[in-house]
Amino acid sequence: xxxxxxxxxxxxxxxxxxxxxxxxxxxxxxxxxxxxxxxxxxxxxxxxxxxxxxxxxxxxxxxxxxxxxxxxxxxxxxxxxxxxxxxxxxxxxxxxxxxxxxxxxxxxxxxxxxxxxxxxxxxxxxxxxxxxxxxxxxxxxxxxxxxxxxxxxxxxxxxxxxxxxxxxxxxxxxxxxxxxxxxxxxxxxxxxxxxxxxxxxxxxxxxxxxxxxxxxxxxxxxxxxxxxxxxxxxxxxxxxxxxxxxxxxxxxxxxxxxxxxxxxxxxxxxxxxxxxxxxxxxxxxxxxxxxxxxxxxxxxxxxxxxxxxxxxxxxxxxxxxxxxxxxxxxxxxxxxxxxxxxxxxxxxxxxxxxxxxxxxxxxxxxxxxxxxxxxxxxxxxxxxxxxxxxxxxxxxxxxxxxxxxxxxxxxxxxxxxxxxxxxxxxxxxxxxxxxxxxxx
Amino acid sequence: xxxxxxxxxxxxxxxxxxxxxxxxxxxxxxxxxxxxxxxxxxxxxxxxxxxxxxxxxxxxxxxxxxxxxxxxxxxxxxxxxxxxxxxxxxxxxxxxxxxxxxxxxxxxxxxxxxxxxxxxxxxxxxxxxxxxxxxxxxxxxxxxxxxxxxxxxxxxxxxxxxxxxxxxxxxxxxxxxxxxxxxxxxxxxxxxxxxxxxxxxxxxxxxxxxxxxxxxxxxxxxxxxxxxxxxxxxxxxxxxxxxxxxxxxxxxxxxxxxxxxxxxxxxxxxxxxxxxxxxxxxxxxxxxxxxxxxxxxxxxxxxxxxxxxxxxxxxxxxxxxxxxxxxxxxxxxxxxxxxxxxxxxxxxxxxxxxxxxxxxxxxxxxxxxxxxxxxxxxxxxxxxxxxxxxxxxxxxxxxxxxxxxxxxxxxxxxxxxxxxxxxxxxxxxxxxxxxxxxxxxxxxxxxxxxxxxxxxxxxxxxxxxxxxxxxxxxxxxxxxxxxxxxxxxxxxxxxxxxxxxxxxxxxxxxxxxx
Numbered sequence: 001x002x003x004x005x006x007x008x009x010x011x012x013x014x015x016x017x018x019x020x021x022x023x024x025x026x027x028x029x030x031x032x033x034x035x036x037x038x039x040x041x042x043x044x045x046x047x048x049x050x051x052x053x054x055x056x057x058x059x060x061x062x063x064x065x066x067x068x069x070x071x072x073x074x075x076x077x078x079x080x081x082x083x084x085x086x087x088x089x090x091x092x093x094x095x096x097x098x099x100x101x102x103x104x105x106x107x108x109x110x111x112x113x114x115x116x117x118x119x120x121x122x123x124x125x126x127x128x129x130x131x132x133x134x135x136x137x138x139x140x141x142x143x144x145x146x147x148x149x150x151x152x153x154x155x156x157x158x159x160x161x162x163x164x165x166x167x168x169x170x171x172x173x174x175x176x177x178x179x180x181x182x183x184x185x186x187x188x189x190x191x192x193x194x195x196x197x198x199x200x201x202x203x204x205x206x207x208x209x210x211x212x213x214x215x216x217x218x219x220x221x222x223x224x225x226x227x228x229x230x231x232x233x234x235x236x237x238x239x240x241x242x243x244x245x246x247x248x249x250x251x252x253x254x255x256x257x258x259x260x261x262x263x264x265x266x267x268x269x270x271x272x273x274x275x276x277x278x279x280x281x282x283x284x285x286x287x288x289x290x291x292x293x294x295x296x297x298x299x300x301x302x303x304x305x306x307x308x309x310x311x312x313x314x315x316x317x318x319x320x321x322x323x324x325x326x327x328x329x330x331x332x333x334x335x336x337x338x339x340x341x342x343x344x345x346x347x348x349x350x351x352x353x354x355x356x357x358x359x360x361x362x363x364x365x366x367x368x369x370x371x372x373x374x375x376x377x378x379x380x381x382x383x384x385x386x387x388x389x390x391x392x393x394x395x396x397x398x399x400x401x402x403x404x405x406x407x408x409x410x411x412x413x414x415x416x417x418x419x420x421x422x423x424x425x426x427x428x429x430x431x432x433x434x435x436x437x438x439x440x
Numbered sequence: 441x442x443x444x445x446x447x448x449x450x451x452x453x454x455x456x457x458x459x460x461x462x463x464x465x466x467x468x469x470x471x472x473x474x475x476x477x478x479x480x481x482x483x484x485x486x487x488x489x490x491x492x493x494x495x496x497x498x499x500x501x502x503x504x505x506x507x508x509x510x511x512x513x514x515x516x517x518x519x520x521x522x523x524x525x526x527x528x529x530x531x532x533x534x535x536x537x538x539x540x541x542x543x544x545x546x547x548x549x550x551x552x553x554x555x556x557x558x559x560x561x562x563x564x565x566x567x568x569x570x571x572x573x574x575x576x577x578x579x580x581x582x583x584x585x586x587x588x589x590x591x592x593x594x595x596x597x598x599x600x601x602x603x604x605x606x607x608x609x610x611x612x613x614x615x616x617x618x619x620x621x622x623x624x625x626x627x628x629x630x631x632x633x634x635x636x637x638x639x640x641x642x643x644x645x646x647x648x649x650x651x652x653x654x655x656x657x658x659x660x661x662x663x664x665x666x667x668x669x670x671x672x673x674x675x676x677x678x679x680x681x682x683x684x685x686x687x688x689x690x691x692x693x694x695x696x697x698x699x700x701x702x703x704x705x706x707x708x709x710x711x712x713x714x715x716x717x718x719x720x721x722x723x724x725x726x727x728x729x730x731x732x733x734x735x736x737x738x739x740x741x742x743x744x745x746x747x748x749x750x751x752x753x754x755x756x757x758x759x760x761x762x763x764x765x766x767x768x769x770x771x772x773x774x775x776x777x778x779x780x781x782x783x784x785x786x787x788x789x790x791x792x793x794x795x796x797x798x799x800x801x802x803x804x805x806x807x808x809x810x811x812x813x814x815x816x817x818x819x820x821x822x823x824x825x826x827x828x829x830x831x832x833x834x835x836x837x838x839x840x841x842x843x844x845x846x847x848x849x850x851x852x853x854x855x856x857x858x859x860x861x862x863x864x865x866x867x868x869x870x871x872x873x874x875x876x877x878x879x880x881x882x883x884x885x886x887x888x889x890x891x892x893x894x895x896x897x898x899x900x901x902x903x904x905x906x907x908x909x910x911x912x913x914x915x916x917x918x919x920x921x922x923x924x925x926x927x928x929x930x931x932x933x934x935x936x937x938x939x940x941x942x943x944x945x946x947x948x949x950x951x952x953x954x
Contacts (some may be wrong), residue, residue: 040748047554047576050569050828052542066535071542071559081539088535091608092525095533126575148749185750185871192752192902193871225872233718233953263528264631264667265676368735368867368876369898369950374667374676377714379898379950381876383869397874400898400950402714438717438950 001031001053001073003160003172010164013078017059018166020086024060024100026169026302029053029073030161037129038153039137044130045151057082058100061089065098097327101301105323105333106169109304114288114295116175118204121158129154132211136182139215143184144223148193150184152215156205169302177293178205182214186222194228194395196221200422203291207421221364224385228395230439231386237360238401238432239353239387242420244365245427249283249341251371251378251405252276256310256318257336258325260373267376267406268316276316277409280346283311285320287339294340294424303333313344314410341425346415350429353416355390361399361437362387369400376405382437399439408432480598480656484590487644487654491517491543495588497563498646501545502584504570506648509579510547510554512808513570514647516785517543517561518827522639525608527615529631535608538639544827545570549577551747551809555830588652593782593789596773599658599686603638606687611636614690618664621699626668628707631676634664645787653787659778659934660685661923662695664702668710675709677862677880678702682923683778683936705862705881712895715884715951721857722899722944723850723885728863728920730937732944733768733838735866735875736903737761739928741770741795741803742821742833743810745870752873752904753801761801762907765843768796770805772820772836778923779837779935786822786831793819795838796907805833825931835926839938843913847941850912852888858949859883859890860899868903876900898950906944914941 001009010027017025036048055078057068066089070081136152156178163171183197198217200209240248255266268276287296287305296305301323310318321329322336354362362385369380379402385392416429488494498515505513519541526534543561547554547570554576556569615634622632638660646652665678679701681694724732737753745751762768772781772790781790786808794802804810807822810833823834851859859882866877879897883890919938926935 043552044576045552046830047552047573048556048830049572050555050557052557052559052828065533066537068537068539070539072539085537088537088608091612092535093532093612095531098533185748188872191904192873193750193754195750195869195871228872230948235953263633264669264674367869367874367900368865368878370864370878370896372676372896374674375896377896379878379896381867381874381898381900381950383872383874397872398900398902398948400717400876400900400948402717402897402950402952436717436952438948438953440719440948 006031006160006162009073010162012075013055013057013082014164014166016079016082017057017086020083022059022061022086025166026058026100026163028056028161028163030159032157032159034155034157035129036153036155037133038151039133040149040151057085059086059089060098060100061086063094063096063098064089064092065095066092097324099327100165100167101303101323101333103168105303107304109297110288112288114297115291116203116295118176120205121156121176124156124205132180135211136180136214139212140182140184140218143216143219144186146187147219148185148187150182150218152211153181155179163302165302171298171302173296176203178202178208180208180211180214182218184218184222186226188226190227194222194225196225201293202422203293207291225395228397230398231396231437232440233438235434236437237357238435239357239360239362240430240432241350241362241364242416242418242427242429244363245430246423246425247366248430249425249427253320253338254373256320258319258321258329258331259336261319262325262328265373267374271316272319274316275314276406277311277314278412279313280412280415281311281314281409282309282344284309284342285338286342289340289342292340292424294338296339299335299337301333301336303335305335305339308334339424341427342419343415343427345417345419345428348414348416349418350416353414353429353431354387354392357387358389360387361385361396362392371405378403378405378408399437401435401437403436408435411435480595482656484652484654487642490519490642491561491644493517493561499584500563501566501570502648504567505545505547505574506582506584507571508574509577509581510549510574511582512548512648514546514645514786515543516824516827517644518641520639520641520826521604522637523603524635524637525611525615526633526635527619528633530619532612532615540826542827544824544829545573546830547573547576548809551813552576553830557828585648585650587650588646589650591651591653591787593653593655596780596782597658597684597776600688601686603640603658603660610687614662614695618695618699621696622664622666622703625699626703626707628668628670629666629703630669631667632664637661645783647787651787653783655782658684658686662690662698664698666702666706668706670710673710675706677705677709679705680922684776684780708881708893709895712893715858715894715897715949717949717951717953719946719948721854722947722949723854723857723859724939724942724944725859725861726847726914726916726918726939726941728922728937729860729942730839730920730939731863731866731877732939733840734835734926734935734937735868735877736901736906737768737795738770738835738838739868740870740873740903741805743804743806743814744833746804747810747813751870756801759801760799761904762796762799762910764799765913766796766799766910767794767841768838769794769841770821770835770838774837777837777919777936779835781820781823781836784820784822785824788818788820788822790820790836793821805835807831807833823933825933829931832929834928834933835935837919837936837938839917839919840913840940840942842915842917842940845912845914847914847916850914850941850943851885851890853912853943854885855887857885858894859885873903874900875903899947900950901947906947909945909947910942911945912943916940
């Protein structure tokens with residue numbers, strides 16, 4: 001399906017749904033192609049390639065609301081689909097807040113090239129993909145003779161979509177994404193087979209970390225885990241590595257949404273304008289990062305994207321407000337979801353930050369755990385490295401950190417300058433003081 | 441009926457039903473209706489009609505798949521219709537439906553896999569996908585099987601009324617009843633929301649070994665959550681049911697029990713404290729504590745990880761891993777359970793697989809590739825999230841069998857420890873063997889008695905070590921009532937688990953340092 005056909009179909013769907021009895025309609029149609037390949041033990045292990053499409057339809061009849069998705073976009077099939085979806089909506093109960101976004105929020109859309117679609121995508125051949133995966137595996141393999149097995153992988157995707165609302169919204173988007181990956185499993189004579197991986201994802205092929213680096217880093221990380229053990233329970237200074245810091249920051253996201261506020265499932269309820277973290281915590285939602293994985297000009301409600309400071313030097317500035325819960329709470333909608341997250345970065349890289357720790361833990365990843373949106377209590381499993389006098393001493397595992405998020409974010413004493421470029425959340429290494437850890 | 445064809449009959453029947461609010465019936469072929477009046481009576485022929493394919497077309501697709509020298513290929517046709525109705529703030533203010541249709545085509549050469557799927561069930565689109573998947577191999581072409589061996593699977597999830605004939609107006613009263621009840625039972629409840637979901641899948645499967653089979657898979661769930669306030673303190677929790685249930689499962693008694701469970705789990709949190717940090721004995725209450733098994737040993741026993749030598753259990757088959765009274769199974773045959781399957785997603789019969797029998801590690805969970813590699817019978821463990829994915833070894837219902845102790849003596853044996861009751865999620869690193877799971881509700885054990893409630897604690901340990909530290913197992917095996925979804929390699933499958941009351945003599949508890 002080309003752009004014109006998709007656009008025509010979206011308008012046709014909206015028209016048909018109104019004809020079937022809807023008062024308001026939104027239609028979103030997307031097409032998506034994905035290719036993945038992986039190499040292990042010097043042969044191509046998996047090759048995966050497909051194209052798919054999808055229609056998402058939101059229907060409003062007398063303030064009754066329903067949402068429907070289907071992957072059969074043939075018009076003769078859609079006619080029945082639309083009729084029945086609209087008929088079903090009439091059986092639900094009216095909710096005065098169920099309506100499409102007020103069109104005034106469609107205004108002010110930026111007109112800029114976010115560089116989301118890599119023009120080089122079309123020239124990537126099947127051979128090239130397999131070569132990338134093979135190179136990553138090869139690079140890993142050559143790092144150590146203690147490797148049990150390793151894998152190299154490469155993948156890319158291309159998506160095109162259109163959104164049309166019956167009250168005047170229309171917007172198109174498209175984008176590419178590429179990734180490079182390597183993973184290695186090592187022998188550990190203490191028992192166990194620790195593994196490490198490196199994953200880099202970006203919009204443009206040229207921005208990828210090299211296959212060589214992925215292979216090397218995967219092995220470096222696996223080796224660092226050999227002989228890992230738990231430390232005694234106690235309070236430790238902690239560095240959360242940039243590529244895993246998102247797990248921790250996401251514990252703040254849900255409580256920041258109007259949805260959670262409305263449900264009284266938020267420990268940040270009533271805290272706008274108050275301190276929820278240290279001066280080092282500045283969280284900015286920026287939809288306009290060039291080539292950003294989360295970049296966009298409008299969101300799923302059609303609201304024009306804006307850059308917003310969500311938390312400013314620890315002061316809670318803004319909720320994530322979608323169209324529905326915004327209406328419910330009588331708040332102007334901003335957007336219910338994150339685009340890209342950037343912070344006010346520090347001046348140190350990871351190695352410098354390690355040197356500054358007298359006794360602590362570098363957390364490379366979390367292992368399970370969760371947080372409570374309503375109370376802010378959290379408990380996470382951690383895996384990483386023990387730091388003493390600025391040196392990495394040995395691997396650390398089988399430990400948990402626990403506490404309350406209100407306290408934890410006040411204990412953020414520094415952030416690095418090492419923003420992770422391979423995620424929509426471009427977070428740096430975070431440094432916390434005096435975190436509750438349980439171990440032996 | 442004379443010479444009215446089956447198709448015309450189905451169309452007539454469905455139109456009558458469409459006057460009510462049934463969730464829409466997705467029409468693969470616009471001239472034919474979909475749901476048969478009685479899915480239990482569907483035969484293999486009906487499944488072919490359902491997808492609008494023929495054996496001849498399937499063979500041609502297989503020829504295309506094997507045209508570059510693969511030694512095996514399979515076709516997985518899937519059609520799923522799902523519905524969800526939600527109530528929030530006293531109004532049934534949302535409903536969602538999803539229809540998914542497609543076929544996944546896999547080509548295997550040794551342990552290498554090529555895969556492609558198409559959402560268009562036409563010979564042309566299928567052959568194109570087959571040729572794409574075929575690129576995993578490079579050699580002289582093979583041929584499709586001359587004939588197929590149909591396999592009629594048993595039915596581990598019979599239901600009385602198929603979900604495609606249950607309209608939203610039949611489900612809404614349940615949500616409204618729960619809503620009225622929850623606010624009526626406890627004045628501290630300030631917010632509540634609930635949801636009712638169901639999905640139905642039709643599967644048709646063929647492979648180049650000549651297997652041809654099918655399945656009808658219903659699934660449903662009901663949940664209610666609430667937020668309560670007391671003296672300025674706010675707490676939330678929830679309870680749910682999930683399984684391969686028909687509407688008949690959701691009786692007034694079950695519904696009332698769910699509401700009470702949600703309230704109980706919430707209000708107990710007002711008095712909850714944090715336990716001490718560090719290693720201590722942990723008693724797992726019977727039921728969804730089976731998550732311990734899922735994480736500590738389940739993933740580590742999936743055969744692909746062992747074939748690739750990445751699992752800590754790769755060298756432990758036939759070795760003792762636990763006390764003699766410990767037996768752990770992964771089972772696809774439990775009646776109407778969420779993780780049960782009549783056939784796996786490689787057309788293999790399902791079974792009850794002993795992972796650990798009388799303390800000895802016995803069998804991995806195999807897909808076809810692993811079974812071939814290890815030269816053993818497949819265990820019916822090859823599963824996939826949908827036609828969009830290749831199958832890999834997955835769990836079904838994972839549980840431990842009854843042991844020689846009793847719940848009372850287990851709790852009495854702990855001087856200072858934790859009793860874990862209700863869980864949220866878990867994760868494992870199968871190489872290191874480290875796993876963790878999150879306890880939402882529990883109790884301290886002090887001098888052999890359950891005392892203060894505790895909440896929001898992560899527990900972390902090492903799989904083989906924890907298994908060896910299971911020192912007591914009671915005789916009260918209970919299965920999880922709620923819904924669990926297992927994620928691996930980017931795909932999720934529905935599972936369940938169970939455990940009797942169990943004591944782990946030492947494991948690290950994420951508490952606070954006093």
